[in-house]
Structure formats: structure tokens, C-alpha cells
Amino acid sequence: MQRxxxxxxxxxxxxxxxxxxxxxxxxxxxxxxxxxxxxTITEDLRxxxxxxxxxxxxxxxxxxxxxAVLDAAWADLGDVDVVLIAHGTLPDQKACEASVExxxxxxxxxxxxxxxxxxxxSNRMQQARRGSIAVISSVAGDRGRSSxxxxxxxxxxxxxxxxxxxxxxARHGVDVITIKPGFVDTPMTREFKKGALWAKPEAIASxxxxxxxxxxxxxxxxxxxxGIMTIIRSIPEFLFKRLSx
Amino acid sequence: xxxxxxxxxxxxxxxxxxVALSDRxxxxxxxxxxxxxxxxxxxYGDSCLNDGGVLLAxxxxxxxxxxxxxxxxxxxxxxxxxxxxxxxxxPQGWFLPVTPGTRFVTVGGAIANDVHGKNHHRAGxxxxxxxxxxxxxxxxxxxxxxxxxxxxxxxxxxxGLGLTGVxxxxxxxxxxxxxxxxSAENHRFGNLSEFFELSRASDRDYEYTVSWIDCVASGKxxxxxxxxxxxxxxxxPDSRPAAxxxxxxxxxxxxxxxxxxxxxxxxxxxxxxxxxxSVVHATTHYQPFFYPLDSIANWNRIYGPRGxxxxxxxxxxxxxxxxxxxxxxxxSAGGAGSFxxxxxxxxxxPSPGMLSFPRPGATxxxxxxxxxxxxxxxxxxxxxxxxxxxxxxxxxxDARMSGAHFRRYFPQWEAFSRFVDPxxxxxxxxxxxx
Ligand SMILES: Cc1cc2nc3c(=O)[nH]c(=O)nc-3n(C[C@H](O)[C@H](O)[C@H](O)COP(=O)(O)OP(=O)(O)OC[C@H]3O[C@@H](n4cnc5c(N)ncnc54)[C@H](O)[C@@H]3O)c2cc1C
Ligand SMILES: NC(=O)c1ccc[n+]([C@@H]2O[C@H](COP(=O)([O-])OP(=O)(O)OC[C@H]3O[C@@H](n4cnc5c(N)ncnc54)[C@H](OP(=O)(O)O)[C@@H]3O)[C@@H](O)[C@H]2O)c1
Numbered sequence: 001m002q003r004x005x006x007x008x009x010x011x012x013x014x015x016x017x018x019x020x021x022x023x024x025x026x027x028x029x030x031x032x033x034x035x036x037x038x039x040t041i042t043e044d045l046r047x048x049x050x051x052x053x054x055x056x057x058x059x060x061x062x063x064x065x066x067x068a069v070l071d072a073a074w075a076d077l078g079d080v081d082v083v084l085i086a087h088g089t090l091p092d093q094k095a096c097e098a099s100v101e102x103x104x105x106x107x108x109x110x111x112x113x114x115x116x117x118x119x120x121x122s123n124r125m126q127q128a129r130r131g132s133i134a135v136i137s138s139v140a141g142d143r144g145r146s147s148x149x150x151x152x153x154x155x156x157x158x159x160x161x162x163x164x165x166x167x168x169x170a171r172h173g174v175d176v177i178t179i180k181p182g183f184v185d186t187p188m189t190r191e192f193k194k195g196a197l198w199a200k201p202e203a204i205a206s207x208x209x210x211x212x213x214x215x216x217x218x219x220x221x222x223x224x225x226x227g228i229m230t231i232i233r234s235i236p237e238f239l240f241k242r243l244s245x
Numbered sequence: 246x247x248x249x250x251x252x253x254x255x256x257x258x259x260x261x262x263x264v265a266l267s268d269r270x271x272x273x274x275x276x277x278x279x280x281x282x283x284x285x286x287x288x289y290g291d292s293c294l295n296d297g298g299v300l301l302a303x304x305x306x307x308x309x310x311x312x313x314x315x316x317x318x319x320x321x322x323x324x325x326x327x328x329x330x331x332x333x334x335x336p337q338g339w340f341l342p343v344t345p346g347t348r349f350v351t352v353g354g355a356i357a358n359d360v361h362g363k364n365h366h367r368a369g370x371x372x373x374x375x376x377x378x379x380x381x382x383x384x385x386x387x388x389x390x391x392x393x394x395x396x397x398x399x400x401x402x403x404x405g406l407g408l409t410g411v412x413x414x415x416x417x418x419x420x421x422x423x424x425x426x427x428s429a430e431n432h433r434f435g436n437l438s439e440f441f442e443l444s445r446a447s448d449r450d451y452e453y454t455v456s457w458i459d460c461v462a463s464g465k466x467x468x469x470x471x472x473x474x475x476x477x478x479x480x481x482p483d484s485r486p487a488a489x490x491x492x493x494x495x496x497x498x499x500x501x502x503x504x505x506x507x508x509x510x511x512x513x514x515x516x517x518x519x520x521x522x523s524v525v526h527a528t529t530h531y532q533p534f535f536y537p538l539d540s541i542a543n544w545n546r547i548y549g550p551r552g553x554x555x556x557x558x559x560x561x562x563x564x565x566x567x568x569x570x571x572x573x574x575x576x577s578a579g580g581a582g583s584f585x586x587x588x589x590x591x592x593x594x595p596s597p598g599m600l601s602f603p604r605p606g607a608t609x610x611x612x613x614x615x616x617x618x619x620x621x622x623x624x625x626x627x628x629x630x631x632x633x634x635x636x637x638x639x640x641x642x643d644a645r646m647s648g649a650h651f652r653r654y655f656p657q658w659e660a661f662s663r664f665v666d667p668x669x670x671x672x673x674x675x676x677x678x679x
Contacts, residue, residue, distance in 0.1 A: 012267075036270060044308035047333065187267060 008087025284354025404598025
């Protein structure tokens with residue numbers, strides 16, 4: 001039986017992932033900031049087959065609370081096989097350009113908080129010398145674009161951090177998996193017009209579980225985003241700066 | 246987000262803003278234009294569309310709330326699909342009390358159309374097995390409805406076409422089964438009166454009955470077809486064929502309809518003769534038995550960009566044989582026939598909803614490629630026959646019946662309209678009442 005810790009458990013992608021683990025009969029510990037939403041999700045996951053489910057309440061920007069929340073998670077699960085970090089926001093780029101405070105707050109939610117959590121989590125996993133740490137970054141972190149470079153730079157920080165962490169943890173038998181979804185139809189992207197490139201959270205979730213099972217390093221989800229991002233990364237900067245993306 | 250709305254028939258095409266619901270405890274989004282709850286858009290016509298308005302996509306309300314494996318009562322949010330209920334319940338020995346011919350419908354959609362299945366003669370409609378639900382009105386009022394509590398709201402909402410409010414969750418009573426297998430029999434019949442005979446002889450001993458009829462055949466073969474009857478099989482049947490997997494799909498819409506008089510005639514011929522013996526017994530998994538079309542994803546696209554129209558009517562028992570003969574010969578003469586025409590006898594159980602479609606008599610369902618005016622004219626001719634004998638047409642499958650016909654088919658519509666939420670409307674409702 002796998003023991004799975006999920007941070008940002010009310011995210012649509014995280015919930016779809018939790019359902020797959022529940023159907024496997026996994027033991028779950030869910031951390032999120034909305035207790036009501038967690039209750040709804042917990043009832044559902046129990047019926048879908050999860051073994052016991054523990055809870056933690058956390059606003060990820062409250063960094064001083066991280067240690068206690070993780071202590072409680074480890075105490076509840078005993079040992080942890082899989083950690084998934086899923087929280088995030090899609091900042092309003094224009095608002096970030098207009099206000100330092102907004103820019104830094106959004107950066108904190110999408111990058112600093114994740115780095116803080118990973119620092120504590122990786123030390124625990126290193127001791128146990130086993131397990132997987134999966135973090136949802138984004139294809140947006142592969143290159144900054146004028147339409148959302150605050151978000152992109154935060155995800156880039158997370159991706160770079162994970163790449164270093166992966167090297168460090170490889171020596172200790174812990175997998176570190178960078179998840180890079182493309183466009184996903186979730187509450188985060190509610191206002192967007194959806195086209196052919198859009199995926200459902202269920203599809204991303206099964207990709208996440210597969211990447212964890214196989215111990216992949218970086219998973220573009222769906223896979224075709226690897227091709228798209230390879231092209232976007234290869235455009236020379238002098239041309240790229242003229243594009244509106 | 247503005248999106249081109251399409252129901253399963255891909256006709257008509259409308260424009261609406263889609264707003265996703267994801268929290269049953271949250272209030273409904275404010276809107277200046279009328280809203281309409283949307284399930285999984287498996288209705289064929291315009292009853293799940295709201296041109297120029299908002300669709301409240303309830304599919305996101307997809308949490309199970311409680312399940313008691315001892316009693317088989319399930320409480321879940323209204324966007325949960327029947328397929329998810331089956332995945333949960335079948336391994337624990339429970340089955341849907343009533344199911345339509347696709348498992349990709351939501352609980353909310355099944356309530357709003359008070360859907361029926363092959364066991365109508367035994368089990369009645371889906372609404373008969375709904376123990377309770379919550380109705381959320383656009384003014385924020387929440388009503389817990391059961392057959393006895395807020396009973397008038399229960400009766401208005403079951404079969405209420407989504408017009409009385411959003412169903413947020415429902416409790417339903419599942420049916421015990423020994424396993425996923427069905428023991429089924431297919432009988433070939435040569436004409437309509439043989440169908441009615443087989444039906445009378447089968448309804449008592451078989452929980453599920455349904456027929457396919459060849460609506461291209463005419464003359465002496467008019468109304469020939471295959472009668473299928475089945476029961477849930479005991480735990481370990483003699484043989485265990487594999488479950489049907491999703492293997493096929495129609496990945497895009499072909500530029501023209503692949504259903505034309507030629508392919509229709511060939512299909513109907515082949516289908517009728519697919520079994521050499523006149524009676525065939527088989528043990529099958531429930532999936533191919535109940536959901537033959539679900540194994541072909543997006544099969545509705547074969548009708549091309551213009552889409553298609555479904556037509557399902559019911560005619561009362563005393564007129565059933567003659568009216569059916571008249572309907573089938575009108576269709577056969579039109580040559581526009583149908584890929585799959587389905588015929589069934591409904592039982593006598595009064596339906597629980599004010600606007601429920603099922604009522605005693607025989608029901609016929611078929612689809613027609615959208616050939617424009619000639620197709621609509623043919624359907625009007627069918628309406629004249631149905632109306633003439635005091636029958637009715639199923640709103641879940643309709644995109645064109647006249648307001649006058651609707652009001653005669655559903656005489657309670659005026660009493661019902663008092664329960665319509667002032668913030669809610671649909672393309673269908675405006676079409677038949679304005
Ligand atoms: C292949 C196929 C076979 C079928 N066979 C049958 C059959 O055998 N018997 C039968 O009865 N029907 C049958 N149908 C029709 C289908 O069962 C109904 O149209 C069903 O209601 C569709 O459910 P849905 O979730 O897709 O709802 P939608 O089509 O999205 O909506 C249907 C109605 O429900 C309302 N609604 C949806 N969600 C809610 C909610 N949460 N609260 C309030 N109102 C809501 C909508 O406003 C709309 O009026 C079949 C359809 C297909 C495609
Ligand atoms: N959707 C996409 O197209 C897409 C693409 C690439 C990557 N991603 C990434 O995928 C992850 C999941 O997002 P999603 O698409 O599933 O969107 P979502 O459903 O909106 O989930 C975002 C989650 O983050 C939580 N969150 C935000 N700020 C928080 C805070 N300060 N403290 C605690 N929790 C906080 C939210 O909690 P509340 O419910 O309490 O608000 C919510 O559960 C994110 O990292 C996102 O960046 C998404």
C-alpha cells in the first residue's frame with residue numbers, strides 16, 4: 001500500500017491524481033487551505049477506495065507553519081512513498097507589472113513556498129532513502145513570454161531547483177519528478193477559451209502517476225508539449241522578442 | 246468563455262457562455278441572462294442548450310458523498326456519471342436501478358429527463374429510485390426534496406428539464422446483482438404483431454426487453470426485427486466472454502453524412518440477418534448489452550456536420566399496434582429511415598414527474614440524418630400520427646416539435662411552469678412555450 005502526501009490537494013489536477021491513488025487503495029494525507037473543500041474530497045476518496053485519509057490545513061505562504069504541517073503528515077502516514085506538490089495560482093501579468101507587491105506575492109505562492117516545502121521534504125526523504133517527490137511545474141517555465149512571465153519565471157525557478165534536487169537525491173535513492181503540463185482545463189484556467197491543445201485534469205493525473213511509477217525525471221503532459229517547447233526554446237532571442245506569445 | 250453549444254445530435258448549434266460549477270456548497274454565479282444547468286450533453290436536441298444564455302456545467306460536481314454497500318443507497322453530487330457509479334457499484338454487487346442506452350449521462354441529467362431503460366415495464370423510470378435530492382434555485386434557496394418532503398418540487402424537478410433549479414446532489418437506491426453478467430436471448434420476428442406477441446409473453450419473466458426494428462423493410466416484412474430479452478445472470482455463468490472495451494472512435498466529423506439510403510439499406514439487411522437461427526441465447530457482460538454504442542466514441546459524428554435528429558414517441562396501448570404500423574410505414578416510405586430504430590413496450594407504472602415522458606404504451610426511437618426541410622416534414626407527419634392517438638414525443642431527443650404539440654403531449658406544462666426558476670430557461674423551453 002502506497003502512502004501518499006499531497007500538498008495543494010484541492011487543485012483539480014491533484015484531486016484527479018488522488019482518485020487514482022484512492023482506487024489503488026492507497027493511504028493518503030491531504031494538505032490544503034480550504035477545510036470545506038477537503039471534506040468533500042475526502043468523503044469522495046474514501047468511497048473510491050482510499051485507505052485512511054489524514055488532513056492538514058495550510059496556506060503555503062505561511063512558511064513558518066510548514067514544519068508542523070509536515071511533522072503531522074509524517075506522523076499520520078508513518079512513512080511516505082510519494083509526495084505531490086500541486087498548489088499554484090495563475091497571476092494576472094498586467095497586475096504584476098503594475099505592483100511590486102503583487103509580483104512578489106505571486107512569486108512567493110508559485111516558487112518560494114514550493115522551494116521552502118521541498119527543502120524540508122527532501123531532508124526527510126533523504127533520511128528514509130526511498131520514495132518519490134513529484135512537483136507540478138509548467139511548460140510556461142521553459143521560456144518567459146510577455147503574456148505571463150511572472151508565472152513563467154516562478155515555474156522556471158521551481159524547475160531549476162528540481163533539476164538540482166534530482167541530482168542530489170539520486171545518490172539517496174529518492175526520485176524527483178518535474179511535471180510540466182501544457183494547457184489544462186481546470187478552475188485556474190476557467191476564463192480561457194479552450195481549443196485542441198487543452199487536456200483534462202484526469203489525463204494529466206494519469207500521466208503524473210505513470211511518471212512516478214516509472215521514476216521519470218521530467219514529464220511533459222501530454223507528451224506533445226515536449227515537441228512544442230523544444231521549438232519554442234530554439235527560437236533565437238532576437239526573433240522571439242518580436243513575437244507576441 | 247463563449248462556446249458553440251452542441252448537444253448529442255449536433256443540431257441545432259447555439260452560442261452560450263459556459264460556466265463550470267465545482268462546489269456544491271457554493272451559490273450559483275450571478276447572471277443577467279438566463280442560465281441552464283448542463284450535464285454531459287447526451288440529450289440530442291435543444292433541451293440542454295440555451296442560445297444567448299449561460300450553461301452552468303454541473304459535470305464538475307462529481308463527488309461521491311456516501312455509499313452503503315449493505316443497503317445499496319448511494320448519495321452523490323449531480324455531475325457524477327452513470328459510468329462512475331457502475332465502476333464503483335458493480336464490483337460490490339450493485340447495479341443502476343434504471344439506465345438509458347449510454348452510461349455517459351450524469352445523475353442530474355437523468356433526473357431532469359426522468360430517463361427510462363429496457364426495464365421500464367418492471368422498474369419504472371429513474372425518478373422512481375431517487376430517494377432525495379437538493380434543489381438549488383438561482384435566488385440561493387436550497388430545497389431538500391423527496392417523494393414526501395417538498396413533494397411538489399420533487400415532482401416538478403423529476404423530468405423538469407433543468408428548469409426548476411440546479412440539482413446539487415441526489416440519493417438513489419441501487420439494485421442488487423450477483424455479478425456483471427447478463428443472460429440474454431435474441432428472437433427474430435417477422436412483423437409488428439409478432440413483436441407485440443413476444444413483448445406480452447416476455448414482460449413478466451424478463452427484467453429487460455427491447456427490440457430493434459428494420460425501418461427500411463416494407464410490405465409483408467414491415468416492422469420485422471430482433472427482440473432481445475434478458476435478466477441479470479447468477480454469479481458464475483457457464484461461459485465468461487470478455488467485457489467490451491473501447492476500441493473504436495470517430496476522431497473527426499466527415500464532410501458529409503455517412504448515413505445515406507444505400508448504407509442504411511445494407512446495414513438494416515445485415516443486422517436483421519446477423520443471426521442465422523431465429524433464437525440465440527448468450528451470456529454477455531453488461532456493457533455490450535446495455536451500451537452497444539458506447540464502445541464507439543463520438544459515433545454521432547458519422548452523420549456529418551449537419552448533425553441528425555432523433556425522434557422518440559410513445560403511443561397508448563389501445564392504439565399501439567395500428568399507430569406503430571402507420572409510423573413505420575411512413576418512415577419506410579420516406580426512405581430516410583434510421584440506423585438503429587428501437588421499439589419497446591412501457592409498463593403501467595405512473596411516472597413520478599409532472600413532465601415525465603414515459604407512460605403506458607409502445608415507444609419507438611430512431612434517428613434521421615439532418616436532411617433539412619424534407620426531414621422536418623417527415624417528422625411533422627409522424628407527429629400528426631402520434632398526436633392523433635394521444636401519444637407524446639420525448640423532449641430529451643427533440644429539436645423541432647411544435648409548441649402546440651408539446652402542450653398537448655404534456656398537458657401539465659402550465660401547472661409545471663409555476664415551478665420554473667425565473668433565472669432559468671432553455672432553447673427548448675422558449676421554443677415550445679413562446
Ligand atoms: C446513445 C444514447 C442513448 C440514450 N438512450 C436513452 C434511453 O434509453 N432512455 C432515455 O430516457 N434516454 C436516453 N438517452 C438520452 C439521455 O439519457 C438523456 O438525454 C439524459 O438526460 C442525458 O443526460 P446528461 O447528463 O447528458 O444531461 P444533458 O443532456 O446535459 O441535460 C439534460 C437535461 O438535464 C438538465 N440537467 C443536467 N444537469 C442538471 C442538474 N445538475 N440539475 C438540474 N438539471 C440538470 C439539463 O438542463 C437538461 O434539461 C440516450 C442518449 C444517448 C446519447
Ligand atoms: N491548469 C493549467 O493549465 C496548468 C498548466 C500547467 C501547470 N499547472 C499547475 O498545476 C498545478 C495545479 O493547478 P490546477 O490547474 O489544478 O488549478 P486549481 O484547481 O486552481 O488548483 C490550484 C490550487 O492551488 C491552491 N492554492 C493557491 N494558493 C494557495 C495558497 N496560498 N496556499 C495553499 N493553497 C493554495 C488552490 O487552493 P484553493 O482551492 O484554496 O484556492 C488550489 O487548490 C499548479 O501548480 C499550476 O500552476 C496548471
